[in-house]
Amino acid sequence: NAGVMQNPRHLVRRRGQEARLRCSPMKGHSHVYWYRQLPEEGLKFMVYLQKENIIDESGMPKERFSAEFPKEGPSILRIQQVVRGDSAAYFCASSPGVSDTDTQYFGPGTRLTVL
Amino acid sequence: AQSVTQLGSHVSVSEGALVLLRCNYSSSVPPYLFWYVQYPNQGLQLLLKYTTGATLVKGINGFEAEFKKSETSFHLTKPSAHMSDAAEYFCAVSDQGGRRALTFGSGTRLQVQP
Numbered sequence: 183n184a185g186v187m188q189n190p191r192h193l194v195r196r197r198g199q200e201a202r203l204r205c206s207p208m209k210g211h212s213h214v215y216w217y218r219q220l221p222e223e224g225l226k227f228m229v230y231l232q233k234e235n236i237i238d239e240s241g242m243p244k245e246r247f248s249a250e251f252p253k254e255g256p257s258i259l260r261i262q263q264v265v266r267g268d269s270a271a272y273f274c275a276s277s278p279g280v281s282d283t284d285t286q287y288f289g290p291g292t293r294l295t296v297l
Numbered sequence: 298a299q300s301v302t303q304l305g306s307h308v309s310v311s312e313g314a315l316v317l318l319r320c321n322y323s324s325s326v327p328p329y330l331f332w333y334v335q336y337p338n339q340g341l342q343l344l345l346k347y348t349t350g351a352t353l354v355k356g357i358n359g360f361e362a363e364f365k366k367s368e369t370s371f372h373l374t375k376p377s378a379h380m381s382d383a384a385e386y387f388c389a390v391s392d393q394g395g396r397r398a399l400t401f402g403s404g405t406r407l408q409v410q411p
Contacts (some may be wrong), residue, residue, distance in 0.1 A: 186340070203320070205338075215398065215399075217401075223378075223402035223403060223404075224301075224387055224402055224403045224404050225341070225387065225399075225401045226401070227398035227400070228400065229367075230397065230398060238397070240332060241398065273340055273341065276322060277339075283329075283348040283349075285331075285343055285346060286343075287343070288333070288340040288341040288342070289340050289362075290339055290340040291339075291340050294340075
Protein backbone atom coordinates (compact mmCIF):
# COMPACT_ATOMS: atom_id res chain seq x y z
CA ASN A 183 0.00 0.00 0.00
CA ALA A 184 1.70 3.16 -1.18
CA GLY A 185 1.99 5.95 1.34
CA VAL A 186 1.09 9.59 0.92
CA MET A 187 2.72 10.94 -2.21
CA GLN A 188 3.80 14.51 -2.66
CA ASN A 189 5.33 16.19 -5.67
CA PRO A 190 7.50 17.84 -6.43
CA ARG A 191 9.85 17.09 -3.55
CA HIS A 192 11.75 20.30 -4.17
CA LEU A 193 10.44 23.42 -5.84
CA VAL A 194 12.28 26.63 -6.57
CA ARG A 195 10.37 29.76 -7.51
CA ARG A 196 11.26 33.40 -7.97
CA ARG A 197 9.36 36.08 -6.12
CA GLY A 198 6.03 36.75 -7.79
CA GLN A 199 5.67 33.33 -9.41
CA GLU A 200 3.06 30.72 -8.56
CA ALA A 201 3.77 27.50 -6.68
CA ARG A 202 1.56 24.42 -7.05
CA LEU A 203 2.09 21.56 -4.62
CA ARG A 204 0.41 18.21 -5.14
CA CYS A 205 -0.64 15.55 -2.67
CA SER A 206 -2.04 12.09 -3.37
CA PRO A 207 -3.48 10.52 -0.23
CA MET A 208 -3.07 6.92 0.77
CA LYS A 209 -5.42 4.51 -0.95
CA GLY A 210 -8.79 4.53 0.75
CA HIS A 211 -8.21 7.86 2.50
CA SER A 212 -10.67 10.63 1.80
CA HIS A 213 -9.34 13.32 4.15
CA VAL A 214 -6.32 15.50 3.43
CA TYR A 215 -4.50 17.98 5.64
CA TRP A 216 -1.81 20.51 4.75
CA TYR A 217 0.81 21.70 7.22
CA ARG A 218 3.71 24.13 6.88
CA GLN A 219 7.06 23.79 8.63
CA LEU A 220 9.26 26.84 8.80
CA PRO A 221 12.98 26.28 9.45
CA GLU A 222 13.69 25.13 13.01
CA GLU A 223 9.99 25.12 13.91
CA GLY A 224 7.21 22.61 14.34
CA LEU A 225 4.43 22.03 11.87
CA LYS A 226 1.59 24.51 11.65
CA PHE A 227 -1.83 23.44 10.41
CA MET A 228 -3.07 25.18 7.28
CA VAL A 229 -6.16 23.46 5.88
CA TYR A 230 -8.25 20.29 6.11
CA LEU A 231 -10.18 19.00 3.10
CA GLN A 232 -12.44 16.20 2.05
CA LYS A 233 -13.23 15.45 -1.56
CA GLU A 234 -14.65 18.65 -3.13
CA ASN A 235 -15.06 20.25 0.27
CA ILE A 236 -12.96 22.44 2.57
CA ILE A 237 -13.67 21.46 6.17
CA ASP A 238 -11.32 23.79 8.07
CA GLU A 239 -9.12 26.51 6.60
CA SER A 240 -8.47 28.34 9.84
CA GLY A 241 -4.69 28.09 9.36
CA MET A 242 -4.55 29.38 5.82
CA PRO A 243 -3.18 32.86 5.19
CA LYS A 244 -5.99 35.10 3.97
CA GLU A 245 -4.30 36.05 0.73
CA ARG A 246 -2.40 34.23 -2.01
CA PHE A 247 -3.00 30.73 -0.60
CA SER A 248 -5.70 28.32 -1.75
CA ALA A 249 -6.31 24.59 -1.60
CA GLU A 250 -8.54 22.12 -3.33
CA PHE A 251 -9.22 18.40 -3.32
CA PRO A 252 -11.20 17.57 -6.45
CA LYS A 253 -13.34 14.52 -7.00
CA GLU A 254 -10.63 13.07 -9.19
CA GLY A 255 -6.91 13.63 -8.81
CA PRO A 256 -4.61 14.91 -6.11
CA SER A 257 -5.10 17.68 -3.63
CA ILE A 258 -3.44 20.92 -4.71
CA LEU A 259 -2.02 23.67 -2.52
CA ARG A 260 -1.56 26.82 -4.59
CA ILE A 261 0.51 29.80 -3.57
CA GLN A 262 0.22 32.82 -5.82
CA GLN A 263 2.82 35.59 -6.08
CA VAL A 264 5.26 33.85 -3.77
CA VAL A 265 7.44 35.83 -1.39
CA ARG A 266 10.64 34.82 0.40
CA GLY A 267 8.70 34.21 3.61
CA ASP A 268 6.84 31.36 1.87
CA SER A 269 10.05 29.33 1.81
CA ALA A 270 9.29 26.30 3.95
CA ALA A 271 8.54 22.61 3.89
CA TYR A 272 4.91 21.85 3.12
CA PHE A 273 3.59 18.54 4.35
CA CYS A 274 0.43 16.77 3.37
CA ALA A 275 -1.23 14.16 5.56
CA SER A 276 -4.18 11.90 4.93
CA SER A 277 -6.56 9.88 7.05
CA PRO A 278 -9.44 7.49 6.39
CA GLY A 279 -12.02 9.90 7.79
CA VAL A 280 -13.82 7.10 9.55
CA SER A 281 -13.23 7.64 13.24
CA ASP A 282 -12.04 10.13 15.79
CA THR A 283 -9.19 7.74 16.53
CA ASP A 284 -7.91 8.05 12.96
CA THR A 285 -4.20 8.54 12.45
CA GLN A 286 -2.88 11.16 10.08
CA TYR A 287 -0.21 9.72 7.79
CA PHE A 288 2.30 12.19 6.44
CA GLY A 289 3.95 12.48 3.07
CA PRO A 290 7.65 13.29 2.55
CA GLY A 291 6.95 16.98 2.02
CA THR A 292 7.66 19.57 -0.64
CA ARG A 293 10.48 21.95 0.12
CA LEU A 294 9.75 25.30 -1.44
CA THR A 295 12.55 27.79 -1.93
CA VAL A 296 11.70 31.30 -3.06
CA LEU A 297 14.58 33.22 -4.57
CA ALA B 298 -7.46 26.53 22.48
CA GLN B 299 -4.94 23.75 22.56
CA SER B 300 -1.16 24.01 22.78
CA VAL B 301 1.91 21.85 23.23
CA THR B 302 5.18 22.61 24.97
CA GLN B 303 8.22 20.47 24.44
CA LEU B 304 10.89 21.17 27.02
CA GLY B 305 14.38 21.04 25.57
CA SER B 306 14.90 21.72 21.89
CA HIS B 307 18.00 19.50 21.96
CA VAL B 308 18.60 16.36 24.01
CA SER B 309 21.81 14.34 23.90
CA VAL B 310 22.17 10.85 25.36
CA SER B 311 24.72 8.09 25.15
CA GLU B 312 23.97 4.92 23.27
CA GLY B 313 22.26 2.52 25.66
CA ALA B 314 21.07 5.27 28.00
CA LEU B 315 17.47 6.15 28.85
CA VAL B 316 15.70 8.51 26.47
CA LEU B 317 13.22 10.96 28.01
CA LEU B 318 11.56 13.59 25.85
CA ARG B 319 9.13 15.88 27.60
CA CYS B 320 5.76 17.06 26.38
CA ASN B 321 3.14 19.10 28.20
CA TYR B 322 -0.15 20.07 26.65
CA SER B 323 -3.13 22.23 27.31
CA SER B 324 -6.60 21.35 26.12
CA SER B 325 -10.08 22.29 27.21
CA VAL B 326 -11.38 18.78 26.59
CA PRO B 327 -9.89 15.29 26.91
CA PRO B 328 -7.10 15.33 24.37
CA TYR B 329 -5.84 12.98 21.75
CA LEU B 330 -2.04 12.92 21.96
CA PHE B 331 0.57 11.87 19.43
CA TRP B 332 4.31 11.48 19.08
CA TYR B 333 5.84 11.66 15.62
CA VAL B 334 9.46 11.23 14.54
CA GLN B 335 11.07 13.05 11.63
CA TYR B 336 14.33 11.95 10.05
CA PRO B 337 16.32 14.49 8.02
CA ASN B 338 14.54 15.61 4.85
CA GLN B 339 11.70 13.17 5.40
CA GLY B 340 8.09 13.33 6.46
CA LEU B 341 6.72 12.51 9.88
CA GLN B 342 6.21 8.96 11.05
CA LEU B 343 3.81 8.12 13.85
CA LEU B 344 5.51 6.60 16.88
CA LEU B 345 2.45 6.23 19.09
CA LYS B 346 -0.83 7.82 20.03
CA TYR B 347 -3.18 8.10 22.99
CA THR B 348 -6.90 8.34 22.39
CA THR B 349 -8.74 6.71 25.26
CA GLY B 350 -8.24 3.80 27.64
CA ALA B 351 -4.87 2.65 28.95
CA THR B 352 -2.68 5.60 29.84
CA LEU B 353 0.59 3.82 29.07
CA VAL B 354 0.94 3.61 25.32
CA LYS B 355 3.52 1.49 23.55
CA GLY B 356 4.74 2.44 20.12
CA ILE B 357 7.19 1.38 17.49
CA ASN B 358 10.96 1.03 17.92
CA GLY B 359 10.68 0.42 21.67
CA PHE B 360 9.20 3.82 22.54
CA GLU B 361 6.38 4.35 24.99
CA ALA B 362 4.58 7.30 26.53
CA GLU B 363 2.33 7.78 29.53
CA PHE B 364 -0.66 10.09 29.60
CA LYS B 365 -0.82 11.84 32.97
CA LYS B 366 -3.92 13.97 33.17
CA SER B 367 -3.04 15.52 36.53
CA GLU B 368 0.29 16.72 35.15
CA THR B 369 -1.03 17.45 31.62
CA SER B 370 1.96 15.53 30.34
CA PHE B 371 2.70 12.92 27.69
CA HIS B 372 6.43 12.26 27.99
CA LEU B 373 8.15 9.90 25.56
CA THR B 374 10.61 7.32 26.86
CA LYS B 375 12.81 4.51 25.62
CA PRO B 376 14.88 2.40 28.04
CA SER B 377 17.97 2.12 25.83
CA ALA B 378 18.91 4.55 23.07
CA HIS B 379 20.19 3.34 19.74
CA MET B 380 22.18 5.34 17.21
CA SER B 381 19.28 5.05 14.76
CA ASP B 382 17.03 6.96 17.20
CA ALA B 383 18.79 10.22 16.34
CA ALA B 384 16.06 12.36 14.79
CA GLU B 385 13.59 15.14 15.56
CA TYR B 386 10.61 14.25 17.70
CA PHE B 387 7.33 16.11 17.71
CA CYS B 388 4.52 15.92 20.23
CA ALA B 389 1.06 16.84 18.95
CA VAL B 390 -2.39 17.30 20.43
CA SER B 391 -5.90 17.37 19.07
CA ASP B 392 -8.95 18.20 21.08
CA GLN B 393 -11.26 16.93 18.38
CA GLY B 394 -9.80 13.59 17.52
CA GLY B 395 -7.57 12.48 14.70
CA ARG B 396 -9.87 13.87 12.05
CA ARG B 397 -9.06 17.44 12.98
CA ALA B 398 -6.07 19.71 12.92
CA LEU B 399 -3.12 18.65 15.00
CA THR B 400 -1.27 21.23 17.05
CA PHE B 401 2.43 20.44 17.17
CA GLY B 402 5.14 21.32 19.62
CA SER B 403 8.31 22.94 18.36
CA GLY B 404 10.18 19.65 18.40
CA THR B 405 13.10 18.06 20.24
CA ARG B 406 16.21 17.04 18.36
CA LEU B 407 17.66 13.86 19.86
CA GLN B 408 21.37 13.18 19.50
CA VAL B 409 22.78 9.78 20.41
CA GLN B 410 26.46 9.68 21.25
CA PRO B 411 28.45 6.48 20.70
